[in-house]
Amino acid sequence: MADQKTITIAIMDAPYESGRSTTTLRLIDLAAKRGYNINVFAYEGAVLQPFAAQKPHPNAVHGRDVEQENHFIPKDAIAALMREAEKNGGKIDWVNCGLCVDERGAVDAIPGVRRGSPADFWTLSEASDNTLVIATR
Amino acid sequence: MPRYLLIESRDPFDSNDTGFCRDLATQLAAANNEVTLFLVQNGVLPARSGTRSGELTKLAGAGVRVLADSFSLKERGIDESRLATGIAAAPLDVVLDALAEGAKVIWH
Numbered sequence: 001m002a003d004q005k006t007i008t009i010a011i012m013d014a015p016y017e018s019g020r021s022t023t024t025l026r027l028i029d030l031a032a033k034r035g036y037n038i039n040v041f042a043y044e045g046a047v048l049q050p051f052a053a054q055k056p057h058p059n060a061v062h063g064r065d066v067e068q069e070n071h072f073i074p075k076d077a078i079a080a081l082m083r084e085a086e087k088n089g090g091k092i093d094w095v096n097c098g099l100c101v102d103e104r105g106a107v108d109a110i111p112g113v114r115r116g117s118p119a120d121f122w123t124l125s126e127a128s129d130n131t132l133v134i135a136t137r
Numbered sequence: 138m139p140r141y142l143l144i145e146s147r148d149p150f151d152s153n154d155t156g157f158c159r160d161l162a163t164q165l166a167a168a169n170n171e172v173t174l175f176l177v178q179n180g181v182l183p184a185r186s187g188t189r190s191g192e193l194t195k196l197a198g199a200g201v202r203v204l205a206d207s208f209s210l211k212e213r214g215i216d217e218s219r220l221a222t223g224i225a226a227a228p229l230d231v232v233l234d235a236l237a238e239g240a241k242v243i244w245h
Binding site: 005007019020023026027030031034036129130132133134135137 | 146147152177178179208229230232233236237239240242244
């Protein structure tokens with residue numbers, strides 16, 4: 001792909017806590033649809049975004065079971081984005097900060113997520129066409 | 138000409154530091170850079186014609202392209218026809234285009 005780009009995105013937000021997570025996934029989705037290579041460096045609480053133990057739940061207050069609730073699960077969205085990128089000739093390289101993982105007990109991530117360090121963020125950024133840091137407040 | 142895309146995700150009704158992006162955009166435009174301010178999430182709230190939209194209209198008058206994420210507008214029930222003068226709705230693709238084209242992209 002002649003115009004294939006590589007973009008690196010750093011995120012720090014844990015799932016379900018900020019609109020920044022949604023915007024990040026929207027950006028990755030757009031890039032995946034374009035067949036770009038996307039590097040994600042997840043720092044701090046963001047290492048929980050692809051946490052494998054996430055589970056959908058029912059909503060007793062609204063009387064909905066698990067299927068009816070159809071709760072959004074970030075790890076499933078990330079897995080779908082990885083498949084979308086590959087389908088379009090790109091790849092998502094998701095790196096979880098190792099120390100952040102250990103602090104949070106978030107070792108069990110979905111396939112395709114690897115452990116790294118801030119040094120990897122530098123390496124990924126250096127090898128990219130551009131980098132966006134989506135910082136917390 | 139150097140290109141900058143500043144992304145404002147905060148709204149002035151909740152955060153007292155939204156002047157950061159406006160000031161930076163103003164200075165960059167005055168220094169003959171191509172500058173876009175992209176409003177996203179609650180950052181789109183002052184795009185409605187109202188008490189705080191004047192700052193954005195003024196920014197547009199200073200040569201900054203001011204855009205509001207169409208998805209964030211829809212999430213908040215803001216019709217594009219209610220946007221203040223100088224502000225246009227745009228898809229999030231604007232951010233990815235800027236990244237792909239090598240612009241300096243700053244998130245706030």
